[in-house]
Amino acid sequence: MPIRSMPMEAGTGLGADLAPIGPALAGGALDEDQAGHLAGPFKALGDPVRLRLMSMIASAADGEICVCDLSAAFPLTGPTISHHLRILREAGLVDCSRRGTWVYYRPVPAALTRLAGVLDPRHPPVCP
Numbered sequence: 001m002p003i004r005s006m007p008m009e010a011g012t013g014l015g016a017d018l019a020p021i022g023p024a025l026a027g028g029a030l031d032e033d034q035a036g037h038l039a040g041p042f043k044a045l046g047d048p049v050r051l052r053l054m055s056m057i058a059s060a061a062d063g064e065i066c067v068c069d070l071s072a073a074f075p076l077t078g079p080t081i082s083h084h085l086r087i088l089r090e091a092g093l094v095d096c097s098r099r100g101t102w103v104y105y106r107p108v109p110a111a112l113t114r115l116a117g118v119l120d121p122r123h124p125p126v127c128p
Contacts, residue, residue: 085105
C-alpha cells in the first residue's frame with residue numbers, strides 16, 4: 001500500500017513546519033490533527049528498508065551520506081532505493097542536495113526530535 005503524504009513545497013514538511021504537538025503519548029491523547037501530522041513520518045519509518053536507510057543517514061559520520069554508499073548496502077535496484085528515499089523526503093525526515101551526479105542525504109534533526117518527543121516524555125516537542 002503506498003504511503004500518502006501531504007504535498008510539500010521546498011522548505012516545508014515535518015522538519016520545517018514544527019508546530020507544538022502537545023504531550024508525549026504517555027502524557028495524554030493526541031487529537032486528530034496531531035495524529036494526522038505524525039502518522040506519515042511514522043508510517044515512512046515502518047518499512048524495514050526505510051528504517052535502515054534512515055539509520056544510515058542519521059548516523060553518517062559527516063552528517064550526510066552519498067546515495068552511492070546507501071545503495072551499496074542493499075541488494076536492491078537503484079530505482080527501488082530512490083523510491084524509499086523519496087518517501088523519507090516526502091515525510092520530512094531527510095533532505096538532500098545534488099553534487100555533480102551524486103545526491104547526498106542528511107537527516108532533518110528537528111523532525112527526528114519531534115518524533116522522539118511523542119514517544120519519550122524526556123524529549124520535549126520542538127516548537128518553531
